[in-house]
Amino acid sequence: MTAITAQHAATALPEGGLHTQRIGALDFETGGHLPEVELAYETWGTLNAEASNAVLVLHALTGSTHVASSTAITEEGWWEGVVGPGCAIDTDRWFVVAPNVVGGCYGTTGPSSLDPEGIPWGSRFPFTTIRDSVHAEARLADALGISRWHAVVGGSMGGARALEWAATYPERVAGMAVIACGAHSTAEQIAFAQAQIQAITLDANFRGGDYYPGPTPDGGLGIARKIAHITYRSQPDMDGRFGRGAQPEEDPFGQPLRRQGRYQVESYLDYQAAKLVKRFDANSYLVLTEALMSHDVSRGRGTEAEVLAAITATPFITAVESDRLYFPGQSQELARQLPGENPVYMIDSPVGHDGFLTDLDQVAADLKRVLGL
Amino acid sequence: MTAITAQHAATALPEGGLHTQRIGALDFETGGHLPEVELAYETWGTLNAEASNAVLVLHALTGSTHVASSTAITEEGWWEGVVGPGCAIDTDRWFVVAPNVVGGCYGTTGPSSLDPEGIPWGSRFPFTTIRDSVHAEARLADALGISRWHAVVGGSMGGARALEWAATYPERVAGMAVIACGAHSTAEQIAFAQAQIQAITLDANFRGGDYYPGPTPDGGLGIARKIAHITYRSQPDMDGRFGRGAQPEEDPFGQPLRRQGRYQVESYLDYQAAKLVKRFDANSYLVLTEALMSHDVSRGRGTEAEVLAAITATPFITAVESDRLYFPGQSQELARQLPGENPVYMIDSPVGHDGFLTDLDQVAADLKRVLGL
Numbered sequence: 224m225t226a227i228t229a230q231h232a233a234t235a236l237p238e239g240g241l242h243t244q245r246i247g248a249l250d251f252e253t254g255g256h257l258p259e260v261e262l263a264y265e266t267w268g269t270l271n272a273e274a275s276n277a278v279l280v281l282h283a284l285t286g287s288t289h290v291a292s293s294t295a296i297t298e299e300g301w302w303e304g305v306v307g308p309g310c311a312i313d314t315d316r317w318f319v320v321a322p323n324v325v326g327g328c329y330g331t332t333g334p335s336s337l338d339p340e341g342i343p344w345g346s347r348f349p350f351t352t353i354r355d356s357v358h359a360e361a362r363l364a365d366a367l368g369i370s371r372w373h374a375v376v377g378g379s380m381g382g383a384r385a386l387e388w389a390a391t392y393p394e395r396v397a398g399m400a401v402i403a404c405g406a407h408s409t410a411e412q413i414a415f416a417q418a419q420i421q422a423i424t425l426d427a428n429f430r431g432g433d434y435y436p437g438p439t440p441d442g443g444l445g446i447a448r449k450i451a452h453i454t455y456r457s458q459p460d461m462d463g464r465f466g467r468g469a470q471p472e473e474d475p476f477g478q479p480l481r482r483q484g485r486y487q488v489e490s491y492l493d494y495q496a497a498k499l500v501k502r503f504d505a506n507s508y509l510v511l512t513e514a515l516m517s518h519d520v521s522r523g524r525g526t527e528a529e530v531l532a533a534i535t536a537t538p539f540i541t542a543v544e545s546d547r548l549y550f551p552g553q554s555q556e557l558a559r560q561l562p563g564e565n566p567v568y569m570i571d572s573p574v575g576h577d578g579f580l581t582d583l584d585q586v587a588a589d590l591k592r593v594l595g596l
Numbered sequence: 597m598t599a600i601t602a603q604h605a606a607t608a609l610p611e612g613g614l615h616t617q618r619i620g621a622l623d624f625e626t627g628g629h630l631p632e633v634e635l636a637y638e639t640w641g642t643l644n645a646e647a648s649n650a651v652l653v654l655h656a657l658t659g660s661t662h663v664a665s666s667t668a669i670t671e672e673g674w675w676e677g678v679v680g681p682g683c684a685i686d687t688d689r690w691f692v693v694a695p696n697v698v699g700g701c702y703g704t705t706g707p708s709s710l711d712p713e714g715i716p717w718g719s720r721f722p723f724t725t726i727r728d729s730v731h732a733e734a735r736l737a738d739a740l741g742i743s744r745w746h747a748v749v750g751g752s753m754g755g756a757r758a759l760e761w762a763a764t765y766p767e768r769v770a771g772m773a774v775i776a777c778g779a780h781s782t783a784e785q786i787a788f789a790q791a792q793i794q795a796i797t798l799d800a801n802f803r804g805g806d807y808y809p810g811p812t813p814d815g816g817l818g819i820a821r822k823i824a825h826i827t828y829r830s831q832p833d834m835d836g837r838f839g840r841g842a843q844p845e846e847d848p849f850g851q852p853l854r855r856q857g858r859y860q861v862e863s864y865l866d867y868q869a870a871k872l873v874k875r876f877d878a879n880s881y882l883v884l885t886e887a888l889m890s891h892d893v894s895r896g897r898g899t900e901a902e903v904l905a906a907i908t909a910t911p912f913i914t915a916v917e918s919d920r921l922y923f924p925g926q927s928q929e930l931a932r933q934l935p936g937e938n939p940v941y942m943i944d945s946p947v948g949h950d951g952f953l954t955d956l957d958q959v960a961a962d963l964k965r966v967l968g969l
Contacts, residue, residue: 253849350849410838410861411831417862418795418822425815427800442798449791450823458784458923465783467892476626476723476890486889488783489790516859517849519840547920550831 240295241265241288243330246362255349258339262363263330264322267293267306268314270369277369278312278596279360280321281377281384283580284451284511285503287329290321301580311587312376312596320367324384325359326351326510334506335435346432351510352517353380357387364395371395374594375536378402378579379549380511383518386557389536390520398537398594403546403579405553406527406560407519412548415454416512419447423505432506444505445496447512452495457545457575461488531560539593541586543570543578613668614638614661616703619735628722631712635736636703637695640666640679641687643742650742651685651969652733653694654750654757656953657824657884658876660702663694674953684960685749685969693740697757698732699724699883707879708808719805724883725890726753730760737768744768747967748909751775751952752922753884756891759930762909763893771910771967776919776943776952778926779900779933780892785921788827789885792820796878805879817878818869820885825868830918830948834861904933912966914959916943916951 242264249260265288270277280290282301291300291307306312306319323331326348334348349355364372375396377385382404389399408416426443428434453461465488469475473484485493521527538561542554551567558565568586572578583590590596615637622633638661643650653663655674664673664680679685679692696704699721707721722728737745748769750758755777762772781789799816801807826834838861842848846857858866894900911934915927924940931938941959945951956963963969 352849407840409831410834410840410859411826413840413859414822414826414834414861414865417859417865418819418826421815421819421822422791422795422798425795425798425819442794446791446794446798446819449787449794453784453787453791458782458920461783461787467780467783467786476725486783486786486790488787492787492790547831 238295239266239268239293241330244363244366246359246366249325249355249359251349251355252352253350255351257332257344257349260325260332260359261330261336262322262325262332262359264288264320264363265290265293265296266321267291267319268317270318270367274368274370275373276317277364277367277372278317278319279364279372279375279388280306280312280319281360281375281381282321282324283377283379283381284515285499285508286381287327288321288323289329290319302583305583305587311584311590317373317596320363320369322360322363324380324511324514325356326507326514328504328507333504334432334510335504343433343435345435345506348432348506348510351514353383353387353514354391356384356514357391360384360388361392361395371397374398374400374596376400376402376590377404378583379404379576380515380518383408383515386520387518389534390524390530393533393535396536398539400539400541400590400594401554401557402541402583403543403549403554403576404518405549406521406531406557408516409553413516415450415548416516419450420509420512422446422450423509426505429505432509434505439500440505441500444500444503444508445493447508448496448499449492452492454548455576457547457573459545460574463573465491528560531557532562534561537594538565539568539590540565541568541570541579541583541590543572543574543576543582545573545578546576548576611668612639612641612666614703617736617739619732619739622698622728622732624722624728625725626723628724630705630717630722633698633705633732634703634709635695635698635705635732637661637693637736638663638666638669639694640664640692641690643691643740647741647743648746649690650737650740650745651690651692652737652745652748652761653679653685653692654733654748654754655694655697656750656752656754657888658872658881659754660700661694661696662702663692675956678956678960684956684963690746690969693736693742695733695736697753697884697887698729699880699887701877701880706877707805707883708877716806716808718808718879721805721879721883724887726756726760726887727764729757729887730764733757733761734765734768744770747771747773747969749773749775749963750777751956752777752949753888753891756781756888759893760891762907763897763903766906766908769909771912772907773912773914773963773967774927774930775914775956776916776922776927776949777891778922779894779904779930781889782926786889788823788921789889792823793882793885795819795823796882799878802878805882807878812873813878814873817873817876817881818866820881821869821872822865825865827921828949830920830946832918833947836946838864901933904930905935907934910967911938912941912963913938914941914943914952914956914963916945916947916949916955918946918951919949921949
């Protein structure tokens with residue numbers, strides 16, 4: 224990696240929109256190696272001369288760099304209203320950076336990227352951990368001349384990355400927001416993840432991960448998404464919206480043999496699956512799911528209590544009341560083990576885990592106050 | 597169907613163990629037809645001369661006729677200790693009948709059964725509802741000379757069948773125990789079921805359901821079982837037992853590319869999947885999952901409130917505190933709509949839905965008292 228001074232970087236800084244940064248070769252935690260990694264990232268706002276107003280926003284499993292609209296990219300982002308001029312993370316004050324995670328498919332090097340010979344990495348893409356993504360993102364920070372983030376903010380897998388940032392680079396993280404995520408992946412999260420991975424690998428089109436440029440394992444990825452989506456939502460939410468109603472003009476009971484018609488909730492999940500399959504690479508889904516399963520901030524560092532007690536970043540911990548994949552209790556356990564008294568800011572949303580995307584405004588004022596945003 | 601008098605049937609009654617009964621042709625609710633259906637069933641105890649001491653026990657999705665051990669079949673059953681001499685359902689007093697459901701693979705006609713030409717039904721097996729199974733079981737009762745059950749008892753899909761019995765044949769059901777099941781399948785239950793069905797049909801060995809006698813879709817059925825098993829257990833149960841521990845002598849982090857090692861919870865789910873794949877037919881799993889999704893006691897009969905208010909059987913409603921697939925609230929909703937004041941007897945088990953199998957003893961005394969067993 225080339226050392227870049229803050230001064231140099233600041234003058235070279237992009238004016239918003241989507242960019243890529245080469246960060247050189249990357250050695251992965253479990254032994255993998257890539258000769259060249261590129262990180263895609265978007266920015267909003269302007270880095271000040273001291274490079275002291277930088278905020279890192281980290282996306283969830285199938286998220287992208289596109290956190291919010293900008294003049295460069297006007298399409299709405301996944302946290303529209305949270306990041307922007309006058310928003311909780313006010314881009315009139317803060318320089319916001321949002322990288323695509325290593326292994327992703329939104330511009331950062333991932334399994335669908337080409338090796339030096341022009342062949343997609345596919346099954347040869349290294350096993351990736353949350354820690355690997357943080358190391359890569361630190362190189363991006365170097366390149367941008369940002370030695371210390373005022374805050375690192377993320378939900379779900381983004382929360383895991385934020386926590387890992389604070390544990391790996393304590394001197395580089397002033398504040399962290401860990402939203403809808405605990406200190407480690409749980410048995411249940413791993414269990415649901417395993418079923419998803421196996422659905423992808425069961426698809427005859429998967430071909431061990433080397434399916435490019437042939438047909439993609441859409442069936443398997445679609446099932447994975449359905450399992451995930453159910454766990455991202457709450458039972459009352461789904462039952463309230465769909466009950467056991469039939470999809471209009473379809474009849475789940477219409478055939479003497481296998482039925483053709485669908486229940487409304489099936490149609491809804493089919494739609495969610497189709498949407499993801501169109502925008503996401505199955506290998507990336509697999510690699511990132513493994514990465515999320517690997518989440519364990521204390522691995523190789525001592526006990527979880529020790530590691531969390533040593534965190535120096537100001538914590539902002541949030542959970543969604545109705546989350547049944549990242550239970551509020553896991554956020555409470557995390558908050559309890561961090562230094563000082565840390566309330567868990569609860570999002571009172573009925574939708575489940577996805578409440579961290581849809582209802583963050585409930586805790587936006589607390590986020591600003593606690594992290595000095 | 598041949599009419600059989602109670603007298604004739606009683607004298608011909610089997611002495612316990614596994615039997616089969618031909619019930620003739622069956623027309624299915626959604627238009628399917630089978631020229632000949634056979635029901636496998638086990639019995640315990642002795643039917644009295646008045647045929648007034650008969651209890652019907654109905655199994656869950658992947659259950660069988662083998663509720664409990666007997667002198668005829670000494671292997672432990674899925675409700676061992678609930679049914680037997682001196683047990684909650686005391687076979688010294690009660691004549692207990694447990695049929696395998698239509699579409700199953702424990703002796704009753706199902707997709708793996710042969711058609712009159714000796715070819716497995718496979719994809720030609722009719723779409724089956726809970727109501728179809730009840731109609732078939734009524735024919736078995738006719739054949740056994742049982743005009744009225746003292747009680748119909750079941751958990752999960754067995755509970756759906758018990759409730760459907762009481763609604764379909766009010767004059768033939770004196771009491772019903774509906775355990776860990778509501779009045780209809782919910783959006784969430786349907787959603788999880790859909791993911792399971794799609795995992796089975798995605799398996800290249802499935803071949804549209806006509807895989808006999810070739811390789812079976814074990815991968816798909818295994819994934820289905822894993823999804824189901826997670827939902828049958830509770831998050832605290834799984835996390836308490838496994839956390840994010842690695843399986844002994846395996847390392848989830850040991851490979852630079854795809855990992856070979858498993859987390860403990862994965863090994864546990866692999867084991868559960870392998871166990872089911874060995875004992876259960878994928879087509880039966882699919883047909884019965886569809887049947888369970890079809891569960892809706894009010895379909896075609898009026899509003900749920902009307903249908904439940906008209907139930908004449910004495911109800912015994914039970915739920916498992918930690919159940920997150922058949923939520924206690926659904927049992928409460930059912931109990932509220934039945935005539936009279938009906939407490940929901942809560943099983944205080946941490947394991948989730950499966951608590952109806954493992955911890956029924958907690959409500960056994962109530963079951964006996966309420967249903968006069």
